[in-house]
Amino acid sequence: MPIRRRTPLGWKQLVHSKGRLAVATAGVAFAVLLIFMQLGFMNMLFDSTVMIHRQLNADIVLVSSKARDFANPGTFPRARLLQALSTPGVADAEALYVTSRDWIKQSSNDRGERGAMLLLGVRPDFKAFRDPEITAKQHLLVETGAALFDRQTRGDYTAFRAAIERGERPQTELGGRTVTLVDTMQMGSTFGAEGALIVSDQSFFEFAINRNPGAPSVGLVRVEARRDAEAVAAAIRARLGGYDDTMAMTMEKFIEHSKIRIQQESPIAFIFSFGAVIGMLVGLVIVVEILSADVHDHMAEYATFKAMGFTNRALLGVVFEQSLILSVAGFIPGLGISLALYALVRSTLTMPIAMTLERLLLVLFLAVALCVISGAIAMRRVAKADPADVF
Amino acid sequence: MPASSQPVVVIAGLSHSYGSGATRRQVLFDLDLTILPGEVVFLMGPSGCGKTTVLTLVGGLRSVQQGSVRIAGRELLGADEAGLIANRRNCGFIFQSHNLHRSLTALENVRMGLEAQGRGLPADADERCRRILAVVGLEDHATKRQDQLSGGQRQRVAIARALVSEPTLVLADEPTAALDRQTGHDVVALMRRVARERGATVLMVTHDNRVFDLADRILEMEDGRIVGSRQGDSPVPHAGAGHRLEYTT
Numbered sequence A: 001m002p003i004r005r006r007t008p009l010g011w012k013q014l015v016h017s018k019g020r021l022a023v024a025t026a027g028v029a030f031a032v033l034l035i036f037m038q039l040g041f042m043n044m045l046f047d048s049t050v051m052i053h054r055q056l057n058a059d060i061v062l063v064s065s066k067a068r069d070f071a072n073p074g075t076f077p078r079a080r081l082l083q084a085l086s087t088p089g090v091a092d093a094e095a096l097y098v099t100s101r102d103w104i105k106q107s108s109n110d111r112g113e114r115g116a117m118l119l120l121g122v123r124p125d126f127k128a129f130r131d132p133e134i135t136a137k138q139h140l141l142v143e144t145g146a147a148l149f150d151r152q153t154r155g156d157y158t159a160f161r162a163a164i165e166r167g168e169r170p171q172t173e174l175g176g177r178t179v180t181l182v183d184t185m186q187m188g189s190t191f192g193a194e195g196a197l198i199v200s201d202q203s204f205f206e207f208a209i210n211r212n213p214g215a216p217s218v219g220l221v222r223v224e225a226r227r228d229a230e231a232v233a234a235a236i237r238a239r240l241g242g243y244d245d246t247m248a249m250t251m252e253k254f255i256e257h258s259k260i261r262i263q264q265e266s267p268i269a270f271i272f273s274f275g276a277v278i279g280m281l282v283g284l285v286i287v288v289e290i291l292s293a294d295v296h297d298h299m300a301e302y303a304t305f306k307a308m309g310f311t312n313r314a315l316l317g318v319v320f321e322q323s324l325i326l327s328v329a330g331f332i333p334g335l336g337i338s339l340a341l342y343a344l345v346r347s348t349l350t351m352p353i354a355m356t357l358e359r360l361l362l363v364l365f366l367a368v369a370l371c372v373i374s375g376a377i378a379m380r381r382v383a384k385a386d387p388a389d390v391f
Numbered sequence B: 001m002p003a004s005s006q007p008v009v010v011i012a013g014l015s016h017s018y019g020s021g022a023t024r025r026q027v028l029f030d031l032d033l034t035i036l037p038g039e040v041v042f043l044m045g046p047s048g049c050g051k052t053t054v055l056t057l058v059g060g061l062r063s064v065q066q067g068s069v070r071i072a073g074r075e076l077l078g079a080d081e082a083g084l085i086a087n088r089r090n091c092g093f094i095f096q097s098h099n100l101h102r103s104l105t106a107l108e109n110v111r112m113g114l115e116a117q118g119r120g121l122p123a124d125a126d127e128r129c130r131r132i133l134a135v136v137g138l139e140d141h142a143t144k145r146q147d148q149l150s151g152g153q154r155q156r157v158a159i160a161r162a163l164v165s166e167p168t169l170v171l172a173d174e175p176t177a178a179l180d181r182q183t184g185h186d187v188v189a190l191m192r193r194v195a196r197e198r199g200a201t202v203l204m205v206t207h208d209n210r211v212f213d214l215a216d217r218i219l220e221m222e223d224g225r226i227v228g229s230r231q232g233d234s235p236v237p238h239a240g241a242g243h244r245l246e247y248t249t
């Protein structure tokens, strides 16, 4: 005999008290939103630390063994670059100089505020970046003091951008010297700096007088065609064997290494996880409160159902059903608002915040877990409903 | 003895106490009671004499402490939770305050009587529910919730819910308490009729002398004991009804 589905009692109870359903849904949505924003910002931060790495036109990277993040890569002796260059399989090796410098933001209202920029120095005739736009404009850097300006720089740079578009060459002060913005490029901002400037290696030493050609920040190594980068990196490491001041690793390893480093060394992961946990707790408190109130209101009905022959398990199923409904009902608006806020952050802060499928599934899982835990807490009272109380 | 005349309820030496230690208080004393199939038995007596306690023990809503309670051949003394639940499924309950679920329609409430059986709903569940709602005169009210029903209608839904699973025994505790005279009488008459049609036995607690004409047998309790039994004013007493006792107020 075909079996009919049982009456969706949990659902019926929830929709019967709409106010309660709305509050619980809002609670879950809030928790979901908070977790999405925390995870989003955290991952954006980790991602942004390797955004410039991804821009670099290199198979293998040399970097100081004391390197921290990209804005503070430290330096290593230029001799290591030459050692790498003489390793079989290496096609070429060039130096990239990196530092952070304050500059005067010639903002449209001319207040002359200061801001921190990431300064990248490279030989103008060397293709150090993957983006063909940068390669095409690098010849402009031959002139001392000339810089390519990252048009995604955070803050109000409409005046600079407009001037460059008109074909002008706006000037401002960088590290106490005059910098000329000859054109724009796209790098994307990082947390540490508002934006980036690319200059020639010669100009770099003008702006950073404490730096010299003998101490580059990053070595960009390219391997010959059909060479395995991992094997060549190992060969370079063998060649550098005696010197522990420099690390050689493939680009993928470099990106991975940098991400792990910031995750381990900064309190960022902890801070953002803490925020996500707070979101969970707030959601938990609200949902426990709502489900408990619903159970409380229906104690007489639950006792009646038990008297009629319902098992405890069947009635716990009602609360469980409510938990699942609330998790999905809260997740959907929570996800919607998060996506809208992500888009807002992308457009106003030009930060690469994006939803990933893994994060979506993770937060859905957390939302379900939150509701099921709340349900389990609220359920304990259902077991206490005494069928003998019904008369 | 043919199976059909096996007693539905056999209570022997039933005692019950509430509380423990110093606050322990015995409320039932050495009760004996036998009810035959199809009988409609009313239980009456002053407040606090233990009527509801008897009903909860017979229904398997409480564990039997001492004495024997056999319902349709099932011994409830020492029964585990599964045994109690099986007994509950074999009983239809009608409560003083109808206890319908306020989020559910009349039809859905009745259907809970079938879902309580724990076997999954049969395909003709809704049809059966509609049929019994028609029997209690509520075919046009199937989609109404309790706040759209009168007190008498709610009690009729409760009757339908109690009887839809065709229980052996119907247990009712003052089902007329919240109803006016005529409605109360109608509801009990209906319960009696539906129970009769389905071969169910009825044990009902009531103070309400306005419905005594609907009983086959009336038992009187006092201080945890059955102190009297008489035939009801029912025009057609059941064959198995007990002997007539003088009943004095």
Ligand SMILES: Nc1ncnc2c1ncn2[C@@H]1O[C@H](COP(=O)(O)OP(=O)(O)OP(=O)(O)O)[C@@H](O)[C@H]1O
Pocket: B018, B019, B027, B045, B046, B047, B048, B049, B050, B051, B052, B053, B054
């Ligand atoms: N759960 C309980 N715990 C302790 N004592 C109880 C409990 N239930 C009932 N009693 C006591 O047991 C006695 C019998 O109660 P019971 O409810 O069976 O009486 P009753 O005849 O149904 O009364 P009423 O007509 O008022 O409904 C009363 O003195 C009551 O106070």
Ligand SMILES: [Mg+2]
Pocket: A391, B051, B052, B053, B173
């Ligand atoms: Mg009572």
